[in-house]
Amino acid sequence: MLRVENVDMTFAAGTVNARVALRDVSLHLAPGDFVTVIGSNGAGKSTLLNVVAGSLRADSGTITVDGRDVTRLNDHQRARYIGRVFQNPAAGTAPHMSIEENLAMALERGQRRGLRWGVSKAKRERFREELTALEQGLDVRLEDWVTLLSGGQRQALSLLMATFSEPKILLLDEHTAALDPQRAALVSRLTSEIVDRFGLTTLMVTHNMDQALRLGKRLVMMHEGRIVLDLDHEQKSRMTVKGLLAEFEKVKGGDLDDSLLQ
Amino acid sequence: MMTAVELGLIYAVMALGVYLTFRILDFPDLTVDGSFTTGASITAVSIVSGVPPLLATGMAFGGGLAAGVVTGLLHTKGRINGLLAGILTQIALYSINLRIMGKANVALLRETTLFTPLREAGLTGTWLSVGILLAVAVAILAAIVWFLHTDLGLAMRATGDNPDMIRSFGVNTDNQKILGLALSNGLVAVCGALIAQFQGFADIGMGIGMIVAGLASVIIGQALLGRSSIAIAAGAVVLGSVMYRVVIQLALMAGLNPNDMKLISAVLVVLALVLPQWKGFARMGGAMRGRIASLTDTAIVEKEG
Numbered sequence: 146m147l148r149v150e151n152v153d154m155t156f157a158a159g160t161v162n163a164r165v166a167l168r169d170v171s172l173h174l175a176p177g178d179f180v181t182v183i184g185s186n187g188a189g190k191s192t193l194l195n196v197v198a199g200s201l202r203a204d205s206g207t208i209t210v211d212g213r214d215v216t217r218l219n220d221h222q223r224a225r226y227i228g229r230v231f232q233n234p235a236a237g238t239a240p241h242m243s244i245e246e247n248l249a250m251a252l253e254r255g256q257r258r259g260l261r262w263g264v265s266k267a268k269r270e271r272f273r274e275e276l277t278a279l280e281q282g283l284d285v286r287l288e289d290w291v292t293l294l295s296g297g298q299r300q301a302l303s304l305l306m307a308t309f310s311e312p313k314i315l316l317l318d319e320h321t322a323a324l325d326p327q328r329a330a331l332v333s334r335l336t337s338e339i340v341d342r343f344g345l346t347t348l349m350v351t352h353n354m355d356q357a358l359r360l361g362k363r364l365v366m367m368h369e370g371r372i373v374l375d376l377d378h379e380q381k382s383r384m385t386v387k388g389l390l391a392e393f394e395k396v397k398g399g400d401l402d403d404s405l406l407q
Numbered sequence: 408m409m410t411a412v413e414l415g416l417i418y419a420v421m422a423l424g425v426y427l428t429f430r431i432l433d434f435p436d437l438t439v440d441g442s443f444t445t446g447a448s449i450t451a452v453s454i455v456s457g458v459p460p461l462l463a464t465g466m467a468f469g470g471g472l473a474a475g476v477v478t479g480l481l482h483t484k485g486r487i488n489g490l491l492a493g494i495l496t497q498i499a500l501y502s503i504n505l506r507i508m509g510k511a512n513v514a515l516l517r518e519t520t521l522f523t524p525l526r527e528a529g530l531t532g533t534w535l536s537v538g539i540l541l542a543v544a545v546a547i548l549a550a551i552v553w554f555l556h557t558d559l560g561l562a563m564r565a566t567g568d569n570p571d572m573i574r575s576f577g578v579n580t581d582n583q584k585i586l587g588l589a590l591s592n593g594l595v596a597v598c599g600a601l602i603a604q605f606q607g608f609a610d611i612g613m614g615i616g617m618i619v620a621g622l623a624s625v626i627i628g629q630a631l632l633g634r635s636s637i638a639i640a641a642g643a644v645v646l647g648s649v650m651y652r653v654v655i656q657l658a659l660m661a662g663l664n665p666n667d668m669k670l671i672s673a674v675l676v677v678l679a680l681v682l683p684q685w686k687g688f689a690r691m692g693g694a695m696r697g698r699i700a701s702l703t704d705t706a707i708v709e710k711e712g
Binding site: 198220221222224225228229231235236237238239240241242246249250251253254255256258259260261262263264306307 | 556
């Protein structure tokens with residue numbers, strides 16, 4: 146469903162500040178795959194997500210979604226195939242528009258937008274049902290501005306908006322990191338429910354190892370722009386946070402050896 | 408005083424245009440000073456050369472659309488800062504407006520304009536004329552409110568509210584900005600066309616300070632009515648435009664020098680922007696918001712019940 150092939154990405158290339166973010170990264174997601182990506186700061190997790198979303202253009206390599214080469218498309222052109230939830234709860238919704246208007250915009254993902262009334266009666270009914278399933282009490286607040294919602298509610302709404310038009314790929318960018326533990330747990334639960342329900346092919350970045358192990362079917366660890374570990378469902382189910390930390394130390398140690406050799 | 412109300416209703420067309428850019432797109436568009444005169448010039452020259460006034464006003468709309476597209480392209484494709492893009496178009500339009508008119512002033516005194524029937528029936532400055540102009544303003548208001556609730560209009564509002572978000576749903580925000588600027592300047596140009604016909608001439612300097620008048624209308628109106636919904640926010644702009652003209656009229660009647668009007672307009676806008684940030688006003692605003700919140704709370708309770 147998603148094929149990332151030999152992607153390289155360097156920020157500020159050719160200057161003294163040049164920083165390599167991705168080195169020859171290849172990653173394939175089968176339809177329905179749910180991959181969690183972990184790694185320390187600067188490992189290239191977010192860059193990978195941005196390159197897939199089209200917010201950043203890779204220096205080389207190709208991105209294919211469902212057999213279509215999208216490498217040369219920018220973010221709003223790729224949005225037809227790709228849904229996205231950002232880390233900041235404020236990023237995924239329009240604050241001064243109502244809940245139902247936000248949902249109406251999300252439902253038209255990638256469509257030509259014309260002069261039809263945005264929130265029709267039929268749509269409103271659908272929104273009410275979807276929001277009832279979220280259990281956030283939003284189904285009775287359709288006309289409220291989104292800015293009135295709590296961070297957790299906004300992120301739950303963002304999640305629904307990113308997913309209910311059933312994009313080919315769902316990208317989750319540390320989408321629970323800015324929430325308190327209780328809300329983070331709630332949004333995590335909603336995530337796995339929604340991904341299951343729509344059978345979405347999902348790529349999730351997190352720096353919470355526990356979450357990376359609980360969610361998803363596959364786990365990828367990145368370090369200094371490379372994928373250094375790729376666990377399938379079975380290996381992942383046997384993995385522990387301790388085990389991951391050990392793996393992480395191993396990679397870091399490897400680095401040290403490299404530098405000693407040079 | 409009736410003339411002030413009439414003027415306020417005509418200028419409301421421009422204020423609605425300014426509302427589209429300033430509030431909806433969050434883009435202070437200085438093209439307005441130029442495109443206002445462009446509308447007036449096109450219409451005046453067309454009417455003098457025998458074009459029916461309604462068609463001439465329509466042509467002004469086209470001219471305004473084009474001016475907005477230019478500013479939009481400069482800003483989005485040329486990546487020029489929004490304020491600067493507007494100023495560049497505005498200055499360029501000064502020369503273009505002179506080209507259109509061929510001179511600095513075109514008189515329409517003996518020509519048939521959209522206002523001729525009103526004038527001949529002796530209705531200018533009466534309640535009937537105010538009613539007719541109000542109907543026109545409300546019709547344009549309704550069209551804008553409707554547009555902002557369509558799929559396209561929602562995308563435009565989101566472009567001003569959270570561009571990253573709406574891009575992630577497949578909307579090209581550049582195109583939305585260009586479209587919004589075009590519509591806005593189209594309305595501004597129509598207003599210029601109407602004013603030229605109302606006062607009986609088009610003048611190269613008639614657009615100076617129009618953006619300030621437009622902003623004043625938006626800010627004053629919305630300070631009074633708020634902007635809890637699109638209909639209220641846009642309706643407030645029409646009210647603000649009338650209020651602004653009435654205030655100017657009162658100031659003139661109180662004996663202020665007409666030459667000081669631009670200064671007074673600027674001071675009005677500064678006050679409207681600064682005062683709400685002060686504590687006393689914030690408290691008053693807080694009380695009002697509290698009232699609104701309690702209203703919405705009851706609404707929720709009613710819905711639940």
